[in-house]
Amino acid sequence: MKNAVENVSRRAVLAGVGSLLGAGCLGAERTPGTSDTDWRMYGCDPGRTRFVPNASLPRDGVDIAWERSVSASGWYPPVVANETVYCQYSNGLFVLDAATGEGTRASTYGPFGRDISPMAFASTELYRDGVLVVPYGTVIGGYAAGRDGWPDSVSGIGEERARWWLDGDSTSASRLPLRASDGEWLGSPLTVDGTLVSLHPRSATLSASDSDDGSNRWRFDLETVAADGYVASPVGHVVDTTTGTVVVKLRTRREESAIAVPLLVGISSENGSLEWRTTTGEVSSGDTNPGVEPADSLTTRDGTVYTIDWDTSSRALRLRELDAATGELGWTKSLDRSEHIGVAVDEARLYHVGLVDREGAPETFRIVALDRNSGSRRWVETIDGAPVVPRLPYGAPPTVADEHLLVPGRRGLHALDRGTGETLWTFTEMAPTSGGGSVERSGMTPAVVTDDRIVIGTTLMLYGLE
Secondary structure (H helix, E strand, O other): OOOOOOOOOOHHHHHHHHHHHHHOOOOOOOOOOOOOOOEOOOOOOOOOOOEEOOOOOOOOOOOEEEEEEOOOOOOOOOEEEOOEEEEEEOOEEEEEEOOOOOEEEEEEEOOOOOOOOOOEEEOOOOOOOOEEEEEEOOEEEEEEOOHHHOOOEEEOOOHHHEEEEEOOOOEEOOOOOOOOOOOOHHHOOEEEOOEEEEEEOOOOEEEEEEOOOOOEEEEEEHHHHOOOOEEEEEEEEEEEOOOOEEEEEEEEEEOOOOOOEEEEEEEEOOOOOEEEEEEOOOOOOHHHOEEOOOOOOEEEEOOEEEEEEEEOOOOEEEEEEEEOOOOOEEEEEEEOOOEEEEEEEOOOEEEEEEEEEEOOEEEEEEEEEEEOOOOOEEEEEEEOOOOOOOOOOOOOOOEEEOOEEEEEEOOEEEEEEOOOOOEEEEEOOEEEOOOOOEEEOOEOOOOEEEOOEEEEEEOOEEEEEO
C-alpha cells in the first residue's frame, strides 16, 4: 500500500549533523516559543487565513520605522518569527530585527533562494534558533535560522548553513539533487507544532516531516486519488487544525485533454490516511468544465474550507464552502471578476480581492466581504491602483490585522476598515526613474504584520511601517 505510514529512522540524519554539536550550532533548549504576533509564513497560519491576531495598527496612517533599499526587487513574501524578518529578493536575503530593521543582507551567488516557493519558519527542539525552510520545487532545505549567524554572502546553495534536505521520498544531511518542477506558491510548506507538511509536485506526494531533522513521519501518494482515466497534479494545500485535516487541491484531467477539473481531498494530519475526496465542479463536455485557480485560492479556519475556481463557461469566479472533516459542500458564491488575487479570513467574514475591467480604464480592485456562515455579501468596495501584473510575486493577497484589511497594489499599500470597507489610509512613496522623474512604489508582497509593525516589499525598497 503506497500510502502507509513510514517511520524513517532519524539515526542516519542525526549522525550527519552530529559533528555540529561541538561547534555550538545545536542545543538542548527548544526554540523560543513563537507568540501570536509571529508570522511564520506568508499565509500566517497552517490554514493560510492571513489573519493576524493581537496586532495593533493605526487608523490614521503609518510612518516609516525603517527601510532597506535594493537594486532589483523580485521579492518573495517576508517571514517574521521570533522578532526576526527573513525576506528574499533577486540578489540576496535580508535577516533583520523586526523593530529596527538592523541586520544582515546576505548577497547570494548561486541557486540559493532562486526559483523557489515562499519560505517558512519552523520551531525545533534540537536547535535553539529553529530552521528556515526553503522549498526548491520538490526538494526542500532546512537552514540554520539564527539572526546573528548569517554571513554577508551565500555561495552556491548555502550548504554550509543547511541542516537537512528532503524530497518527500527521502531525507538526507547532504544536499539532494535539485530537479525542475512546476510547484505552485499555494503549495509552499506549512509548519504545525514541529511538523513540516509539504507538497512535492514532481513525485505528486504529500509528506509530513520532523522539523528537527527532516525525517519522514508519513507520506501520501496523490496519484491514487484520481478517478479512472484521469491524472492528478497537486496545486496547493492547507491544514485545518480544528479537525486535524490536511486539505489538498489538485487539477485532474482526462488523459489527452487540456481541460482541468478541481479536486479536493482530505488527509489525516496525524497518520496520512485518506478521509474524503470532493470534486467541486461537474465534469461535462465542451467548454462548461471549470478551470482550476492556483493563486491563493484555498484557505481553512475552524473546521471550514473555502476554495475559489473559475467557471469557464461564464468566466465567473466560484467560491465554495466545504466541511473540513467530511468534504461536504456548503454554500456557493459567484463573482464577476477578471482576475483573482487572494482571500483572507477572520472570525466572521471571508474577504476576496479580485480585479474588474472598466471601459477605458486600467483594471481595478474589487474587494468584497462575505458572511462566513451564509456567503451573503456584507460590503463591497472598488479601489484604483491594482497591480500591473496580478500574479504573485507582483500582486499580493490581502492581510487581516487589528481593524484593518491590508491590500498591496500599484500605489503602495491600502488599508480598509474590515467591518465596513471604508478606506482608512494608503501608504505611498515615490521612487526615482532613470529619466529624472518619479513613480509610485508598488506593493509587491503581502503585508506581513507582527505586533505594531507592517513589513512589506515594494519597488526597490523593503519597509517596516508603524
